[in-house]
Amino acid sequence: MSVRHAGVPDVQWSDWTWQMRNRIRDVGALAHWIDPTDDERRAIEALADRFHFVITPYYAGLMDPGDPECPIRRQVVPRLAELHDAYGVADPLDEVAHSPVKNVIRVYPDRIAFCVNNECALYCRFCLRKRMVGDDEWSMKKRELEEGLAWIRRTPQIRDVLLTGGDPLVFSDERLDWLLAELRAIRHVEIVRLGSRLPVTLPFRVTDALCRVLEKHHPIWLNTHFNHPRELTPEAAAACDRLLRAGVPVGNQSVLLRGINDDRQTMKALCEGLVRMRVRPYYCYQAQLLEGTAHFRVPIEEGVALFRWMRGRTSGFAIPLYVLDTPHGKVPLTHAYVRGREGDAVVVETCDGRTWRERNPRAAED
Numbered sequence: 001m002s003v004r005h006a007g008v009p010d011v012q013w014s015d016w017t018w019q020m021r022n023r024i025r026d027v028g029a030l031a032h033w034i035d036p037t038d039d040e041r042r043a044i045e046a047l048a049d050r051f052h053f054v055i056t057p058y059y060a061g062l063m064d065p066g067d068p069e070c071p072i073r074r075q076v077v078p079r080l081a082e083l084h085d086a087y088g089v090a091d092p093l094d095e096v097a098h099s100p101v102k103n104v105i106r107v108y109p110d111r112i113a114f115c116v117n118n119e120c121a122l123y124c125r126f127c128l129r130k131r132m133v134g135d136d137e138w139s140m141k142k143r144e145l146e147e148g149l150a151w152i153r154r155t156p157q158i159r160d161v162l163l164t165g166g167d168p169l170v171f172s173d174e175r176l177d178w179l180l181a182e183l184r185a186i187r188h189v190e191i192v193r194l195g196s197r198l199p200v201t202l203p204f205r206v207t208d209a210l211c212r213v214l215e216k217h218h219p220i221w222l223n224t225h226f227n228h229p230r231e232l233t234p235e236a237a238a239a240c241d242r243l244l245r246a247g248v249p250v251g252n253q254s255v256l257l258r259g260i261n262d263d264r265q266t267m268k269a270l271c272e273g274l275v276r277m278r279v280r281p282y283y284c285y286q287a288q289l290l291e292g293t294a295h296f297r298v299p300i301e302e303g304v305a306l307f308r309w310m311r312g313r314t315s316g317f318a319i320p321l322y323v324l325d326t327p328h329g330k331v332p333l334t335h336a337y338v339r340g341r342e343g344d345a346v347v348v349e350t351c352d353g354r355t356w357r358e359r360n361p362r363a364a365e366d
């Protein structure tokens, strides 16, 4: 799908700093792109103090101006439904309690998420970290980044560092280069991962200059966050291609969202489109019990059935692992294919519902 430019010259449109400076932050600016509904207008006002909205012109260009149910629009434009969530909480994964120093989240012994900033190109209405995104209290001054680095230096168990936020690619090339060099200088840090939605929401950020920075600090991995096939634009594909050519493996972590990608054909089209772009569908997250997101949540049984349905209908590596994140780590939400044991055989159910008995004695056979 091509992106509407709204008459902006190409040279500005494809400049990521222009896109950041000209982000949409109020109803007046939004009205240049869509005709906001009464619900959207009232929600923007009512939610201004809780989780305000910010959208890049690029992403706004993907919205269907005449369809309030547009899956792009629903991800970023506030709705009054956000005010009606009886069970959602601010920090469902208890990340604050898992932080030894500011913005370092440690759930597993050998890896951490390091929330290096509090800013993103746009604010997703279902954001797990909406408590921190755009909130100055969670921004990271250089001194605070250095405190995080010092903690990693004195914790030799940490072999895998995920830079996230917010979004680490909102940093300038210079700051990212400095941060990656500091991490690379720590001998026990084997890999650095970047969690960034910018290939989706602002693909022009993935410049050749950025790729040269990343190439200097391998092994670097990147997971991005496409949720709908309409996000798979030529611009996004080109951004992923630049990363891949720089030797950065690109994976995708989506969130299962009601009315956006919980339809079988939509999820299949998303995953197959990602594979065509050489982006590996890695995880699909169950939406958390996060405040203001009840209208996005899908019953887990429906998610299990969706991914079960995909098995056998597309390439195996096009099917992401459906997971529930918990304060104790991720739990795969897989269909129970294993039915049990019958003597020396294990009984499994194949993807087309047939029963298969695999000889598999408990004791080794000569």
Ligand code: SF4
Pocket (backbone or CB within 6 Å): 119, 120, 121, 122, 123, 124, 126, 127, 128, 129, 130, 133, 165, 166, 167, 197
């Ligand atoms: S890009 Fe990621 S961190 Fe930023 S608002 Fe969206 S979901 Fe949250």
